Amino acid sequence: KAGVTQTPRYLIKTRGQQVTLSCSPISGHRSVSWYQQTPGQGLQFLFEYFSETQRNKGNFPGRFSGRQFSNSRSEMNVSTLELGDSALYLCASSLGGVSDTEAFFGQGTRLTVV
């Protein structure tokens, strides 16, 4: 079956702009999590959605937001982009149950803010 799909793969934006990234989870998976990966901070958890509801949230400012649709696809939005937002943004999907803990990652969206 198809894996986790993230679009676009690469994105270049200017400071102050906003951006929307998309993630399509593995069919049947209801949980989608987002992570930011940078050389300095490593992989950091942004938020997790399950059945269209945000279930967990990391320590990122309100400029970072997300949503999940009824088909489990998820989007994350970053408003008023800053240079420091340049990173690889990864999403992971899982079945979402307490015992279903294996998460599958997409290839990520490389965002560059100039």
Added chain:
Amino acid sequence: GESVGLHLPTLSVQEGDNSIINCAYSNSASDYFIWYKQESGKGPQFIIDIRSNMDKRQGQRVTVLLNKTVKHLSLQIAATQPGDSAVYFCAENTGGGADGLTFGKGTHLIIQP
């Protein structure tokens, strides 16, 4: 702050040798640990996991050891191959699911021919 960390940023081993990648965690409430492998340009790939009620779990060429007394996790890769070259991350999850995985900084494993 970071609750999961790795001891070495880079580990170089000869092809065919065994490698051990270490990880320390600080959250005693963590009940599930995962090792991921990330190759250049790709997302993290699940390797093996272990729950806190176990101290050892084996997969194909990989073994994860968990020492809850000293909050230490290790990944052993047997008979390393060139394709094992990647960055390896340990991660902990206190709640189940993909939510809130806390990752270590990663160890870059280099396989020398």
